[in-house]
Amino acid sequence: MSNKGITPRSENYSQWYLDVIERADLAENSSVRGCMVIKPYGFAIWENIQKELDRRIKESGAKNAYFPIFIPKSFFSKEASHVKGFAKECAVVTHYRLKESEDGKGVIVDPEAKLEEELVVRPTSETIMYDTFSRWISSWRDLPLRINQWANIVRWEKRTRPFLRTTEFLWQEGHTVHATHGESEKEVLRALKMYSDFAKEVLALEVYSGRKSESEKFAGALNTYGVEALMQDGKALQFGTSHDLGQNFAKVFGISFADDDGKTKHPWQTSWGVSTRMMGAVIMSHSDDLGLILPPRIAPIKIAIIPIFNDESQNEVLQFSENLYEEISKVVDGVELDQREFLSPGFKFNEWEKKGVPIRIEIGKRDIEKDEVVIVRRDTNEKNSVNSREIGVRVLALLEEIQQNLLKRSTEILQNNTHEVSSYTEFKKILKGKKGFVKAYWCGREECEENIKYETKATTRCFSKEGEGNCIYCGKETADEWVFAIPY
Amino acid sequence: MSNKGITPRSENYSQWYLDVIERADLAENSSVRGCMVIKPYGFAIWENIQKELDRRIKESGAKNAYFPIFIPKSFFSKEASHVKGFAKECAVVTHYRLKESEDGKGVIVDPEAKLEEELVVRPTSETIMYDTFSRWISSWRDLPLRINQWANIVRWEKRTRPFLRTTEFLWQEGHTVHATHGESEKEVLRALKMYSDFAKEVLALEVYSGRKSESEKFAGALNTYGVEALMQDGKALQFGTSHDLGQNFAKVFGISFADDDGKTKHPWQTSWGVSTRMMGAVIMSHSDDLGLILPPRIAPIKIAIIPIFNDESQNEVLQFSENLYEEISKVVDGVELDQREFLSPGFKFNEWEKKGVPIRIEIGKRDIEKDEVVIVRRDTNEKNSVNSREIGVRVLALLEEIQQNLLKRSTEILQNNTHEVSSYTEFKKILKGKKGFVKAYWCGREECEENIKYETKATTRCFSKEGEGNCIYCGKETADEWVFAIPY
Numbered sequence: 020m021s022n023k024g025i026t027p028r029s030e031n032y033s034q035w036y037l038d039v040i041e042r043a044d045l046a047e048n049s050s051v052r053g054c055m056v057i058k059p060y061g062f063a064i065w066e067n068i069q070k071e072l073d074r075r076i077k078e079s080g081a082k083n084a085y086f087p088i089f090i091p092k093s094f095f096s097k098e099a100s101h102v103k104g105f106a107k108e109c110a111v112v113t114h115y116r117l118k119e120s121e122d123g124k125g126v127i128v129d130p131e132a133k134l135e136e137e138l139v140v141r142p143t144s145e146t147i148m149y150d151t152f153s154r155w156i157s158s159w160r161d162l163p164l165r166i167n168q169w170a171n172i173v174r175w176e177k178r179t180r181p182f183l184r185t186t187e188f189l190w191q192e193g194h195t196v197h198a199t200h201g202e203s204e205k206e207v208l209r210a211l212k213m214y215s216d217f218a219k220e221v222l223a224l225e226v227y228s229g230r231k232s233e234s235e236k237f238a239g240a241l242n243t244y245g246v247e248a249l250m251q252d253g254k255a256l257q258f259g260t261s262h263d264l265g266q267n268f269a270k271v272f273g274i275s276f277a278d279d280d281g282k283t284k285h286p287w288q289t290s291w292g293v294s295t296r297m298m299g300a301v302i303m304s305h306s307d308d309l310g311l312i313l314p315p316r317i318a319p320i321k322i323a324i325i326p327i328f329n330d331e332s333q334n335e336v337l338q339f340s341e342n343l344y345e346e347i348s349k350v351v352d353g354v355e356l357d358q359r360e361f362l363s364p365g366f367k368f369n370e371w372e373k374k375g376v377p378i379r380i381e382i383g384k385r386d387i388e389k390d391e392v393v394i395v396r397r398d399t400n401e402k403n404s405v406n407s408r409e410i411g412v413r414v415l416a417l418l419e420e421i422q423q424n425l426l427k428r429s430t431e432i433l434q435n436n437t438h439e440v441s442s443y444t445e446f447k448k449i450l451k452g453k454k455g456f457v458k459a460y461w462c463g464r465e466e467c468e469e470n471i472k473y474e475t476k477a478t479t480r481c482f483s484k485e486g487e488g489n490c491i492y493c494g495k496e497t498a499d500e501w502v503f504a505i506p507y
Numbered sequence: 508m509s510n511k512g513i514t515p516r517s518e519n520y521s522q523w524y525l526d527v528i529e530r531a532d533l534a535e536n537s538s539v540r541g542c543m544v545i546k547p548y549g550f551a552i553w554e555n556i557q558k559e560l561d562r563r564i565k566e567s568g569a570k571n572a573y574f575p576i577f578i579p580k581s582f583f584s585k586e587a588s589h590v591k592g593f594a595k596e597c598a599v600v601t602h603y604r605l606k607e608s609e610d611g612k613g614v615i616v617d618p619e620a621k622l623e624e625e626l627v628v629r630p631t632s633e634t635i636m637y638d639t640f641s642r643w644i645s646s647w648r649d650l651p652l653r654i655n656q657w658a659n660i661v662r663w664e665k666r667t668r669p670f671l672r673t674t675e676f677l678w679q680e681g682h683t684v685h686a687t688h689g690e691s692e693k694e695v696l697r698a699l700k701m702y703s704d705f706a707k708e709v710l711a712l713e714v715y716s717g718r719k720s721e722s723e724k725f726a727g728a729l730n731t732y733g734v735e736a737l738m739q740d741g742k743a744l745q746f747g748t749s750h751d752l753g754q755n756f757a758k759v760f761g762i763s764f765a766d767d768d769g770k771t772k773h774p775w776q777t778s779w780g781v782s783t784r785m786m787g788a789v790i791m792s793h794s795d796d797l798g799l800i801l802p803p804r805i806a807p808i809k810i811a812i813i814p815i816f817n818d819e820s821q822n823e824v825l826q827f828s829e830n831l832y833e834e835i836s837k838v839v840d841g842v843e844l845d846q847r848e849f850l851s852p853g854f855k856f857n858e859w860e861k862k863g864v865p866i867r868i869e870i871g872k873r874d875i876e877k878d879e880v881v882i883v884r885r886d887t888n889e890k891n892s893v894n895s896r897e898i899g900v901r902v903l904a905l906l907e908e909i910q911q912n913l914l915k916r917s918t919e920i921l922q923n924n925t926h927e928v929s930s931y932t933e934f935k936k937i938l939k940g941k942k943g944f945v946k947a948y949w950c951g952r953e954e955c956e957e958n959i960k961y962e963t964k965a966t967t968r969c970f971s972k973e974g975e976g977n978c979i980y981c982g983k984e985t986a987d988e989w990v991f992a993i994p995y
Contacts, residue, residue, distance in 0.1 A: 049639065050582065051575045056639050059570035059593040059654065066571065082547035083554065085540045088576075088628075088659055088675055089598075092605070094538065096614045106605040110577075111616050112628065113601045115663040117580070126584045128599050128625055137616055138539065140576075140600065140628070151537065151544050160849075166547065170575055171659065175603040189578055361648075486890065 023288050025373070027308045032252045037181070039302055043311040046181045053179040053186030057295070058077045060374065063319035065298060069169065069200065071316070072191065072293070075213055081165035081193055086147050088171070089138035094146040097271040100144065104238020108175040110140040110186075120432040140173040145239065145264070146289060148194050149272040156196060159278050162286060163206070164196040172294070182299035183256070183507055188296035196286045198278060200265070207263045210291035211244045214259035217293075222301050223314040223425035224248050225433045227456065227502050229481035231260075234465060237290075241265035247502065248481045249433050250303045253454025255480050255504035258300045260476035263290035299507075305398075305425055311375030312397055314425050321353040322378045322414055323371040327364045332384040339387050343380070343410060350411045351418070372397065377421050378414055398424050437502075443491050450475045450505060457503045460488030467492035477503045513861070520740045524791055525669070530861045531799040533790070534669045541667040541674030545783070548862065551807035553677065553786060557657065559709050559804070560679065560781070563701055569653035569681055573726070574635050574888045576659070577626035582634040585759040591635065592726020596663040598628040598674075627635045628661040631728065633752070636682050637760040644684060647766045650695070650774060652684040654951060670787035671744070671995055678782035684774045688753070691775035695751045698779035699732045702747035705781075710789050711802040711913035712736050713921045715944065715990050717969035719748075722953060724776075729753035735968045735990065737921050738791045741942025743968050743992035746788045749779035787995075793886075793913055799863030799886055802913050803906040809841040810902060811859040815852045820872040827875050831868070831898060838899045839906070862884065865909050866902055871942060886912050925990075931979050938963045938993060945991045948976030955980035965991045 024042055026034040040046055045061030049055075057065065073083075089112065096102040115133030118123075141147065148166065156164060173187050193210060197203040211228050218224040228246045236243035238292050240262040247255045269275070269285040278284050305312040315321050324344055328336035337358070344356040355376075357367050364381070381393040391404045394413070398421045405413050413501040436455030440446045449457055461467060461479060471492055472478050490497050515724045528534055533549030536542075545553065547720060561571075561848070577600065584590040604620030609615075637653065640925055661675050681698060685691040699716050706712040716734045724731035724758065726748040729992040735743045757763070757773040764770050793800040803809050812832055816824035825846070832844040843864075845855050859867050869881040880902070886909045891903050924943030928934045937945055949955060949967060959980055960966050971988040978985050 045637075047642075049635065051576045051577045051579060051635070054575035054577060056575070059572045059575040062572045063570070065573075082551070084547045084550045085545040085553075085677065087537045087542035087544070088661070089539045089542060091538060092614065092616075095605075099611040102605070106607075106614055109603070109605050110600045110626070111602040111605065113600045113616065115597070117583075117590070117597050117599065117627070119594075126580065126590055126594055128580075128601065138598070139605070147537065147539070151535075154535075173576070189573065266725055 025308060025310055028251060033180075034464065035308070036303055036418055039306050039311050040181050043375060045298070045302070045311070048181070051186070053176055055181050055185050057189075060319065061298065063138070064301075064313065064317055065295060067317040067319060068221070068297060069191075072217060073169070075217060076167050076191065076193060078164075079165065079213065080208065081167040081195070084166050084168060085170070086144055086151065086168060090141055090144075090147045092137045092139060094150055095139050095144060098268055101239035101268075105142045105174070109142055110173045110175055112138040112140065128463075141170070142174045143292075144168060144170070144192055145194070145268055149268045149274060149288070152194075152196060153272050153274045156274055156276050156286065158276055159198055160218060162196055162198045162276060163202065165193070165206075166195070167193045174217060180299075182302065183293055185295075188295045190292050192290060192292040195289045196269075196274065198276070198284070198286060200287045203265075203289050204263060206289045207242070207244060207261045207291070210261040211246065211259075214246045214261070214291075214293060215247075218246060218248065218258070218300075219315050219426060221249045221314070222297065223316075223422055223429055224300060224304055225426065225430040225486070227433075227481055227483075228256075229483065229502070231481055232463075232468060232479040232501070234468060235479060237262045239264065239267055240265070245481050247456075247504070248300045248304060249436060249456060249504070250300075250507065251432075253436060253505070254507055255456065256296070256300045256303065256507045257480070258295040258297045259291070262289060263287040264290060304429060306375065309400070310373030312425070313375035313377060315377045315422045318375065318377050319353060320355045320371075320374070320376050321351055321418060322347060322355070322380060323363055323367075323376045324354065324356045324380045324382065325367045325371070326356075326358070327381060327383040335387065336382060336384055339407075340382050343382065343392065343407060346411055347414055350415055368395075377418060380410075380414075396421055398428075441488065441492070446471075446477075446491055446503075447475055450477050450503075454505055455478070458483050458500055459491040459503055460486075460497050461499060461501045461503075462490035462493055462495040462497045463499060464490075464493070464495075471503070476505045478506055480504050480506065513796060513798055516739060525798070527794050527799050528669050528791060531863060532788070533799070536669070539674070541664055542693075543669050543673050543675075545677075548807065548967060549786065552789075552805055553783060555805040555807065556709070557679075560705060561657070563705065564655050564679065564681060566931075567653065567697065567701065568651075568720065569655040569683070572654050572656060574632055574639065574656060575659070576629055578629055578632075578635045580625045580627060582638055585634060586727045586756055589727035589756075593630045593662070597630055598661045598663055600626040600628065600953040606847075629658070630662045631659060631778075631780075632656060632658070632680055633682070633756055636762070636763060637756045637776070640682075640684060641762045642758050644762055644774065645765050646764055647686050648687045650684055650764060651690065653681070654683070655679060655681045668787075670783055670790065673783075673815060676783045678780050680778060680780040683777045684757075684762065684775070686764070686774060687771075688775045691753075691777050692751060694777045695730070695732060695749045695779070698749040698777065699734065699747075702734045702749070702779075702781060706734060706736065706746070706788075707914060709802070709804050710785065711804075712788060712792055713912055713914065713918040714746075715921075715969055715971075717971065717990070719969055720951075720956060720967040720989070722956060723967060725750045727752065727755055729755070733969050735944075735992070736788045736792060737917075737924060737944060737992070738788075738995065741924060741993070742995055743944065744788045744791065744995045745968070746785045747779070747781040750777060752778060758798060761925065792861065792917060797888070798861030800913070801865060803865045803910045806863065806865050807841060808843045808859075808862070808864050809839055809906060810835060810843070810868060811855075811864045812842065812844045812868045812870065813852055813855045813859070814846070815845075815869060815871040823875065824870060824872055828870050831870065831880065831895060834899055835902055838903055856883075866905060866907050868902075868969070882907035884909055886916075930981070934959075934965075934979055934991075935963055938965050938991075942993055944968070945990055946971050946988055947979040948974075948985050949987060949989045949991075950978035950981055950983040950985045952978075952981070952983075959991070964993045966994055968986075968994065970990050
């Protein structure tokens with residue numbers, strides 16, 4: 020560990036990630052296996068993400084609603100491949116009462132309060148929602164139906180890591196129903212674009228996005244599309260998916276509608292979601308050995324002002340700082356004037372640094388005399404003196420500059436770490452070395468995909484483009500180029 | 508049922524409530540026992556409630572965070588009276604995996620995936636939060652700590668009713684920790700006032716609020732305070748509570764701090780919450796035999812504009828309506844221009860009426876010729892023609908008038924249905940008749956309270972005031988006047 024309490028990335032990347040989360044006060048493990056506590060600062064970031072994404076989701080015509088957290092076991096097993104995909108990670112409620120143990124020393128599950136049918140804690144809500152949709156839809160006039168839900172989700176994961184993979188996580192799940200496959204396919208791609216736009220414009224993350232292979236698709240879907248970001252260790256992080264569900268669920272849940280041609284048909288469905296996993300992507304992509312770096316658009320505190328004074332200069336510096344705070348608060352939400360006693364300026368600098376606050380302003384007596392303040396930007400850690408009279412304009416411009424600079428950096432990293440290869444030797448060399456995304460042709464056969472995974476740990480992340488080439492593994496001619504990477 | 512599909516209140520009040528919910532499209536029963544689906548229109552009301560309450564909670568200094576939905580059984584049973592209060596209604600997770608049944612016909616709970624320690628689905632979060640707080644608090648400098656959580660909650664209820672009592676519901680739970688009992692008592696009353704202010708200012712509901720009796724308090728609390736609203740059938744609905752937890756939980760969860768006098772002490776805690784039950788209070792209080800009535804401040808659609816035309820006048824009326832829509836949207840959020848085809852104006856009037864939209868605007872050719880539009884206010888169903896040029900100012904004022912009128916009406920109902928009585932005969936007569944709130948002296952003995960409940964179904968709702976009187980049941984002299992009512 021460095022003196023900041025954060026393990027350098029070069030030393031241990033996994034530990035660095037955990038240290039950044041701990042030192043920035045984002046989350047911590049709870050006493051429940053695999054479940055985390057999202058602490059106030061981490062949750063404030065999530066709220067900013069939610070707010071902007073919710074706006075975009077509503078703009079698409081979807082409406083928020085809320086469905087039960089419990090799914091009857093029989094519903095869950097209606098769609099064969101769906102249950103197969105999720106059965107191994109389901110938390111199951113079997114009883115509805117506790118009672119005092121006979122020795123009086125505690126409580127036990129009351130064996131007489133056994134449920135007739137067990138309830139699964141939702142690992143995703145297709146089944147419980149579509150059972151309901153079957154009652155909401157009867158005519159083509161009821162379509163398209165667009166419903167979104169913000170909810171907690173439970174999947175019993177063996178190995179967990181804060182934000183990236185936790186037993187319980189928070190997410191948004193959009194579910195839409197359409198009269199034709201053409202329309203539902205459009206919706207799948209619209210949601211995919213919404214996520215990649217959101218990644219770029221809000222999270223400052225450049226990403227790849229596209230169709231996933233058979234083996235990587237959602238349990239029960241015809242096709243799954245995903246958004247993939249690149250982490251600093253060269254591994255890929257999938258942070259959003261959009262599914263073309265075809266008519267699979269409509270058929271088993273009896274959703275049908277009278278079309279305008281008078282015929283009764285099954286509609287076409289989609290579902291799409293992003294989760295608190297996105298937080299993991301943001302933390303892992305932008306941060307450095309000093310701690311968290313946050314894109315200004317999701318930073319709960321955008322600017323921290325730290326007055327530096329001794330007994331003599333205290334009044335003057337504090338007064339000046341308060342005026343500056345008022346001034347900046349007129350144009351920026353999320354300004355913090357750090358007036359905490361007992362703490363040295365150095366301690367405060369360090370704390371706001373670790374918390375990824377985009378701009379830090381330092382104010383000392385000498386600065387005031389020169390009508391200046393010191394501005395430190397977190398993305399580059401550059402220090403600059405600026406005239407305090409133009410502070411509002413300057414910080415506004417700088418916040419935008421930081422946002423754009425983080426995206427530029429992310430784009431460069433993605434580009435510099437994407438390799439187009441045509442030989443398997445080269446492919447393996449890259450994945451043994453700096454890793455990153457590798458574009459290569461693949462024939463589409465599961466056998467080749469599995470062998471590649473076994474030999475290199477890399478999987479197909481998403482479809483890249485049509486062209487001409489030979490399968491990187493078996494050499495067979497194919498038109499399909501794919502993006503490979505070692506995934507989180 | 509009337510021709511609007513809503514049972515009149517006079518005929519069957521319970522059925523009326525269910526009809527209003529169904530016809531306004533607020534919620535419906537799901538296939539999971541006791542769990543409801545909150546439909547988009549109902550959820551939009553909840554979002555408006557959330558948004559304004561969240562603002563007030565944050566203003567109080569509380570920060571949002573998120574804690575696990577699961578509580579280890581052993582945590583849950585640490586505070587003796589707490590577990591006693593909740594044990595009978597806990598959904599319990601005992602297994603973490605499903606597997607294919609041997610006959611291949613479905614899935615079963617995998618007996619090999621039994622949890623070592625069962626997990627309770629949170630019926631409230633004191634125990635899981637305070638386990639965490641014990642790690643967050645070590646010094647007086649860490650206090651006060653104010654945390655709020657928006658979450659889903661599960662209590663296995665025998666008899667359920669949409670919004671009022673459901674197995675799963677949504678709520679907000681605030682949890683604070685203080686150095687002294689004086690401070691925590693202040694916080695308990697602050698939260699109580701926040702809820703009663705919110706009821707009045709936002710939900711247009713006049714309420715009683717105050718301390719609850721021993722038998723009505725939260726399991727594990729020193730004292731509970733509640734907010735009580737009056738429904739149209741004369742029954743009381745508790746829609747928010749605030750608990751003085753004393754040091755009970757701090758002691759069992761090992762929360763302690765070094766105070767500034769150098770001594771190690773247990774802090775004093777509070778918790779307070781309101782839930783989707785509030786939606787039930789709003790629906791039941793304001794609505795009438797035509798359907799839902801919503802206070803403008805939480806109405807997702809504040810104004811519905813309905814053009815009335817024939818083939819000939821169509822273009823003119825639609826154009827005029829669109830202009831009016833633009834005009835009103837400049838000053839009001841939540842304006843809907845109902846341009847749906849296939850539906851008659853009468854059908855549309857009826858629909859917006861049932862959905863409780865505060866203002867309906869009807870526009871026909873004749874109105875346009877007179878530069879007028881017809882405005883119908885939902886609270887009184889009064890119709891008025893107003894000059895279309897001053898529409899913005901008029902609707903703004905009318906929305907405010909409707910909000911105030913609903914509060915005025917609620918206040919009058921509360922006052923007219925509050926009876927101060929000094930004889931048990933009178934007490935019983937009121938509770939057999941029109942019901943309502945009854946203020947009466949009670950000696951504080953559980954025996955009297957129980958007998959009153961057994962004989963009249965009325966319970967103490969909250970403490971009223973100190974005065975001089977005799978227990979309504981046993982006649983013993985006492986200073987304590989209480990508010991009684993038959994509760995939901």
